[in-house]
Amino acid sequence: xxxxxxxxxxxxxxxxxxxxxxxxxxxxxxxxxxxxxxxxxxxxxxxxxxxxxxxxxxxxxxxxxxxxxxxxxxxxxxxxxxxxxxxxxxxxxxxxxxxxxxxxxxxxxxxxxxxxxxxxxxxxxxxxxxxxxxxxxxxxxxxxxxxxxxxxxxxxxxxxxxxxxxxxxxxxxxxxxxxxxxxxxxxxxxxxxxxxxxxxxxxxxxxxxxxxxxxxxxxxxxxxxxxxxxxxxxxxxxxxxxxxxxxxxxxxxxxxxxxxxxxxxxxxxxxxxxxxxxxxxxxxxxxxxxxxxxxxxxxxxxxxxxxxxxx
Amino acid sequence: xxxxxxxxxxxxxxxxxxxxxxxxxxxxxxxxxxxxxxxxxxxxxxxxxxxxxxxxxxxxxxxxxxxxxxxxxxxxxxxxxxxxxxxxxxxxxxxxxxxxxxxxxxxxxxxxxxxxxxxxxxxxxxxxxxxxxxxxxxxxxxxxxxxxxxxxxxxxxxxxxxxxxxxxxxxxxxxxxxxxxxxxxxxxxxxxxxxxxxxxxxxxxxxxxxxxxxxxxxxxxxxxxxxxxxxxxxxxxxxxxxxxxxxxxxxxxxxxxxxxxxxxxxxxxxxxxxxxxxxxxxxxxxxxxxx
Numbered sequence: 036x037x038x039x040x041x042x043x044x045x046x047x048x049x050x051x052x053x054x055x056x057x058x059x060x061x062x063x064x065x066x067x068x069x070x071x072x073x074x075x076x077x078x079x080x081x082x083x084x085x086x087x088x089x090x091x092x093x094x095x096x097x098x099x100x101x102x103x104x105x106x107x108x109x110x111x112x113x114x115x116x117x118x119x120x121x122x123x124x125x126x127x128x129x130x131x132x133x134x135x136x137x138x139x140x141x142x143x144x145x146x147x148x149x150x151x152x153x154x155x156x157x158x159x160x161x162x163x164x165x166x167x168x169x170x171x172x173x174x175x176x177x178x179x180x181x182x183x184x185x186x187x188x189x190x191x192x193x194x195x196x197x198x199x200x201x202x203x204x205x206x207x208x209x210x211x212x213x214x215x216x217x218x219x220x221x222x223x224x225x226x227x228x229x230x231x232x233x234x235x236x237x238x239x240x241x242x243x244x245x246x247x248x249x250x251x252x253x254x255x256x257x258x259x260x261x262x263x264x265x266x267x268x269x270x271x272x273x274x275x276x277x278x279x280x281x282x283x284x285x286x287x288x289x290x291x292x293x294x295x296x297x298x299x300x301x302x303x304x305x306x307x308x309x310x311x312x313x314x315x316x317x318x319x320x321x322x323x324x325x326x327x328x329x330x331x332x333x334x335x336x337x338x339x340x341x342x343x344x345x346x
Numbered sequence: 347x348x349x350x351x352x353x354x355x356x357x358x359x360x361x362x363x364x365x366x367x368x369x370x371x372x373x374x375x376x377x378x379x380x381x382x383x384x385x386x387x388x389x390x391x392x393x394x395x396x397x398x399x400x401x402x403x404x405x406x407x408x409x410x411x412x413x414x415x416x417x418x419x420x421x422x423x424x425x426x427x428x429x430x431x432x433x434x435x436x437x438x439x440x441x442x443x444x445x446x447x448x449x450x451x452x453x454x455x456x457x458x459x460x461x462x463x464x465x466x467x468x469x470x471x472x473x474x475x476x477x478x479x480x481x482x483x484x485x486x487x488x489x490x491x492x493x494x495x496x497x498x499x500x501x502x503x504x505x506x507x508x509x510x511x512x513x514x515x516x517x518x519x520x521x522x523x524x525x526x527x528x529x530x531x532x533x534x535x536x537x538x539x540x541x542x543x544x545x546x547x548x549x550x551x552x553x554x555x556x557x558x559x560x561x562x563x564x565x566x567x568x569x570x571x572x573x574x575x576x577x578x579x580x581x582x583x584x585x586x587x588x589x590x591x592x593x594x595x596x597x598x599x600x601x602x603x604x605x606x607x608x609x610x611x612x613x614x615x616x617x618x619x620x621x622x623x624x625x626x627x628x629x630x631x632x633x634x635x636x637x
Contacts, residue, residue, distance in 0.1 A: 068544045084453040108477030155359040178367050184573040185618045188601040188610045189374035212363045242355045271461035289463045296467035324459045
């Protein structure tokens with residue numbers, strides 16, 4: 036994370052040098068692509084981005100079309116027979132508001148608790164002269180090597196025996212802490228000078244106070260990264276919901292959408308789910324993510340680089 | 347002991363983590379292994395049957411079909427995902443206009459934000475034979491009969507590979523881009539002084555410098571391959587079950603839908619074992635050959 040911040044000046048220095056060099060060493064050797072190649076490269080990227088945008092745009096267009104129009108074939112880049120009927124039907128008649136609300140509850144409760152518990156655990160790992168710290172780190176590392184999918188079945192049994200099946204608590208609890216987040220928190224906290232903590236301790240501050248008043252504000256951008264990652268993965272959480280929830284009043288968005296989009300093909304229900312209704316459901320699930328994404332992209336990149344390049 | 351008491355507050359802060367992992371990770375792990383050695387019943391005694399359940403799994407042709415599909419789809423996702431994300435990263439690295447670069451980078455990452463339910467749903471509609479965008483485009487290109495992409499076995503695995511590359515390439519691409527900014531600029535200068543053009547610089551400087559990142563990415567994705575689940579649960583349908591059922595959907599089906607927890611647990615432990623073997627093989631190979 037630190038490295039990314041310091042990169043900008045390095046790059047601009049490189050840019051300056053490059054300009055000087057191109058003056059001196061013009062000819063076959065260049066730090067830029069040949070103009071023709073550069074144009075091809077630009078076109079390639081535009082096409083690539085188009086393959087990402089078009090499917091999403093297509094869904095938006097269908098969701099805003101009228102029921103009949105959305106069933107008719109043909110390439111369309113703007114809604115035909117513009118109508119919000121799809122949204123109205125999926126939200127009220129098919130009661131998507133209920134899974135949406137469940138999703139909001141699970142996502143917020145889960146994210147807040149995750150960040151809180153992981154920051155507390157991460158904090159203990161940076162305390163110097165803390166007995167058994169090595170053991171705790173070892174304990175965490177083992178948890179990170181066991182793939183959670185591989186214990187799908189016994190996890191189901193444990194949840195059943197704890198009476199958690201068909202409760203939202205099961206979904207909040209699932210992944211409430213993770214070794215990855217704890218270690219990430221610890222690495223963010225480590226960038227705060229340790230002397231500050233010692234002087235706070237001399238002034239009589241306890242651990243909780245030091246964590247909440249000193250570390251959380253100073254490591255805010257790191258906290259934001261973990262929070263956003265957790266928010267997105269909670270919003271999208273699917274496997275635990277599929278495993279633990281069968282009562283449709285407890286459905287989360289992903290489960291509701293699955294039965295709306297995918298299973299509705301197979302079931303010959305009393306009414307046909309038209310494409311505009313299905314895509315309206317998809318858009319509703321995507322919207323919160325799309326709205327926050329432009330503002331938080333920086334943190335995503337930060338989190339990725341903290342996770343990947345450091346190793 | 348006084349030191350311990352002095353830190354009691356700190357231990358309390360770690361307690362939730364220990365409790366969680368004991369209940370939801372270590373215990374299920376032991377429990378799963380025990381079940382895999384038993385004949386499972388929800389109520390009543392559960393006699394130990396040794397390795398019988400493992401034998402049953404290994405004797406099940408559906409398990410082998412699932413393994414074959416996992417390796418087939420996984421290899422495709424690894425290979426094409428690797429090439430696509432690297433190509434995108436190199437291409438983005440050559441863009442001079444920072445705004446254009448940032449925009450493309452942002453757009454490429456978008457599909458990774460969404461769950462497989464959403465991505466699967468979008469592609470099921472796009473690939474639909476009646477009026478899906480892909481078939482409409484094919485019609486423009488002169489294909490007369492709409493293609494039933496998701497109902498034909500010969501396309502099934504390729505669609506799983508393609509949609510996965512579409513969803514994940516932006517994520518991997520950003521990892522490569524971040525690693526590229528850490529390459530020492532003097533390497534490029536040296537190459538330039540030796541008369542290397544930009545393409546040669548990419549080939550002789552950028553690519554070799556990215557090898558450690560490639561290895562990390564490869565290991566992470568390799569471990570993910572055996573665990574792929576969401577995508578297949580969402581995108582499969584009865585017409586293509588045979589081609590796209592993977593190990594985890596096999597476990598899910600056996601354990602949750604047919605309630606054969608013992609068979610499912612044995613299969614899970616075979617997957618864990620396979621993961622360990624793959625990791626070991628890769629760490630051996632990469633140490634001797636690549637670095």
